[in-house]
Amino acid sequence: MEQEQLSLWLAVVAYVLAGMLAIFGVVFAKKYEKSILFFMCTGLALHAVAIALRWIRLEHGPYLTMFEILSSNLFTLMLFFIIFYWRYKPVRPSAAVVLPVLFIMMAWMMFVPHDAGMIPASFDTIWLWIHIGFGKVFMGAVLVAVGMGGIIVLRQCAWGERKFSNLPSNERLDDLAFRFMAVALIFDSLMLIAGALWAHDAWGRYWGWDPLETWAFITWLVLVIALHLRATVKLSYEQGAYLIFAVFALGFLTFYGIPFISDAPHQGTFG
Amino acid sequence: MTASSSRLVAYSSSLKLTLLLFLFLGISVVLWHFTEHKLKDWLITIPLLFLAFNLITSMLTNKIFRIHGWLLLFHVGLLLLLLLIGISQVTKLIGSVEVTNGTVYDQSSAQWQQGIFHRNRLDRLQFKLEKFNINYASSHGEVVRLDTQAYITWVDEEGKVKKGVVGDRVPLKIYGYKLYTTHNKGFAPMFKWYPNQGGAVEGSVHLPAWPEHELNQANDLQIPNTPYKLWLTLKFFDPILSSTGPSIFRIPDDPLLIVRVDEKRYELQPGDFIDFPTGRLEYLGLNTWMGFQVFYDWSLPWMLGASLLALFGLAGHFWKKFAPTPWQNSLEEEEKNRWNKNN
Numbered sequence: 001m002e003q004e005q006l007s008l009w010l011a012v013v014a015y016v017l018a019g020m021l022a023i024f025g026v027v028f029a030k031k032y033e034k035s036i037l038f039f040m041c042t043g044l045a046l047h048a049v050a051i052a053l054r055w056i057r058l059e060h061g062p063y064l065t066m067f068e069i070l071s072s073n074l075f076t077l078m079l080f081f082i083i084f085y086w087r088y089k090p091v092r093p094s095a096a097v098v099l100p101v102l103f104i105m106m107a108w109m110m111f112v113p114h115d116a117g118m119i120p121a122s123f124d125t126i127w128l129w130i131h132i133g134f135g136k137v138f139m140g141a142v143l144v145a146v147g148m149g150g151i152i153v154l155r156q157c158a159w160g161e162r163k164f165s166n167l168p169s170n171e172r173l174d175d176l177a178f179r180f181m182a183v184a185l186i187f188d189s190l191m192l193i194a195g196a197l198w199a200h201d202a203w204g205r206y207w208g209w210d211p212l213e214t215w216a217f218i219t220w221l222v223l224v225i226a227l228h229l230r231a232t233v234k235l236s237y238e239q240g241a242y243l244i245f246a247v248f249a250l251g252f253l254t255f256y257g258i259p260f261i262s263d264a265p266h267q268g269t270f271g
Numbered sequence: 272m273t274a275s276s277s278r279l280v281a282y283s284s285s286l287k288l289t290l291l292l293f294l295f296l297g298i299s300v301v302l303w304h305f306t307e308h309k310l311k312d313w314l315i316t317i318p319l320l321f322l323a324f325n326l327i328t329s330m331l332t333n334k335i336f337r338i339h340g341w342l343l344l345f346h347v348g349l350l351l352l353l354l355l356i357g358i359s360q361v362t363k364l365i366g367s368v369e370v371t372n373g374t375v376y377d378q379s380s381a382q383w384q385q386g387i388f389h390r391n392r393l394d395r396l397q398f399k400l401e402k403f404n405i406n407y408a409s410s411h412g413e414v415v416r417l418d419t420q421a422y423i424t425w426v427d428e429e430g431k432v433k434k435g436v437v438g439d440r441v442p443l444k445i446y447g448y449k450l451y452t453t454h455n456k457g458f459a460p461m462f463k464w465y466p467n468q469g470g471a472v473e474g475s476v477h478l479p480a481w482p483e484h485e486l487n488q489a490n491d492l493q494i495p496n497t498p499y500k501l502w503l504t505l506k507f508f509d510p511i512l513s514s515t516g517p518s519i520f521r522i523p524d525d526p527l528l529i530v531r532v533d534e535k536r537y538e539l540q541p542g543d544f545i546d547f548p549t550g551r552l553e554y555l556g557l558n559t560w561m562g563f564q565v566f567y568d569w570s571l572p573w574m575l576g577a578s579l580l581a582l583f584g585l586a587g588h589f590w591k592k593f594a595p596t597p598w599q600n601s602l603e604e605e606e607k608n609r610w611n612k613n614n
């Protein structure tokens with residue numbers, strides 16, 4: 001238990017160091033890219049140890065309590081972003097936008113109770129893994145798009161324009177964001193399909209418009225609207241960025257907010 | 272085609288209209304949650320119908336669908352899905368039924384909603400709930416429901432008697448219907464009515480679901496073919512479920528059945544009687560009941576197929592759009608152009 005907590009705290013410290021270096025790098029026009037990658041990877045490895053120790057101790061994966069959901073999502077979002085950071089060198093300063101977003105999750109994760117939960121019978125299915133796996137890729141793809149959108153919006157002020165002047169043009173950032181939003185749509189759709197299969201398995205109905213299903217559908221719809229608008233109306237890059245933020249905010253609310261205010265059987269967490 | 276009809280087609284196939292209809296659908300879905308009107312499903316049906324019409328006219332008139340085959344496939348998949356959702360609504364059945372422990376299913380205790388083209392065969396179902404178990408555990412001082420097992424004997428479509436255990440993710444399947452165990456269950460006082468003339472009849476009263484309606488364990492009993500209506504309630508102090516360890520749903524150790532007939536009050540134990548001018552009512556004891564969800568929808572595998580077809584088309588469209596020009600290549604090209612411009 002102590003080793004688990006220690007690993008988690010050290011992981012958070014490493015993530016925060018990576019985030020701070022990313023922000024300092026942008027503010028002071030310095031290149032800390034290797035250090036940032038090192039701290040992110042170290043944090044991820046320590047986080048993996050913390051999750052594994054808890055998994056062994058409780059004999060179930062990190063998907064029951066709010067703490068477990070935040071921790072596993074933080075882990076997968078970080079993993080997704082590290083791969084992106086490694087592969088897309090020209091836009092690495094986007095870490096200064098993305099990592100502070102993840103700080104919110106880290107702070108939330110550290111302050112919620114770390115107690116164990118009970119596994120409901122409906123969680124004993126492979127569809128749980130498929131459903132949440134697709135959901136994590138969806139959020140990871142939108143998070144990367146948020147990074148691009150954040151740079152586009154920050155560039156609206158003179159300071160941001162100056163600090164991010166070495167990055168690709170807004171057109172290229174918007175294009176990259178759009179590609180990730182396309183990936184997000186595919187995985188969000190897959191998540192809904194897998195969720196419907198699971199719901200049918202667990203409760204004898206594939207779609208019941210419970211609050212979580214409703215907000216998951218609205219998130220999907222706003223994502224579709226964002227992509228459709230881009231294809232049919234000449235949106236400015238900033239407008240496109242704000243739509244990305246809207247999708248991320250809705251996705252965040254659906255994943256972490258709705259399960260805690262709804263009494264529907266389709267709760268994402270069990271305390 | 273006349274000018275006005277061309278204009279109508281142009282409007283109805285507009286991709287900007289699609290955006291408005293998406294907004295309409297989103298608002299309708301939110302409004303659906305805030306109304307209890309019996310026609311509220313139309314809030315979602317109407318925008319979906321408009322979207323289907325918009326989609327059909329777009330596919331017929333917009334050349335983009337002829338250029339991009341994958342995009343067409345995606346939209347065909349979506350259209351099929353909408354069509355199947357529509358067919359599902361008129362052919363499916365969703366219902367619930369309560370069955371007393373140790374007794375056979377009785378259609379009169381079932382409630383359901385069915386589409387206008389559903390061929391109802393609920394009267395053919397024959398099964399007996401032999402017994403059921405629901406396990407509970409404690410978590411942070413709260414009781415959490417775990418697994419459910421219902422032991423069923425049923426007669427299949429070929430008339431063969433079968434036995435099995437259903438529960439949680441394993442439904443009982445008969446005549447295309449799927450019967451799922453639910454969290455709904457409760458206590459059922461059993462009675463036997465001995466009329467002065469004619470044979471005795473046995474029956475039970477299902478008290479409200481427990482523990483959901485723990486503080487309202489009361490119901491009425493109308494004795495068959497008589498004017499006698501009884502109000503009854505169950506009292507017990509046995510906690511049944513434990514907030515500190517594992518427990519199981521069971522009949523309490525100290526149940527007291529209180530019955531009111533007009534101004535008279537009775538406290539009954541198993542074997543006690545109440546005499547009426549036209550017969551005698553015997554309280555046989557306390558039993559339990561289990562609620563099942565009944566579901567029938569033949570379109571589900573087809574809907575899954577249409578969803579996957581749409582998704583396959585969407586993935587193919589994005590792959591064709593992005594794969595030939597990796598983002599890094601377009602970036603290099605932009606930098607080359609910028610360099611050429613500066614020099």
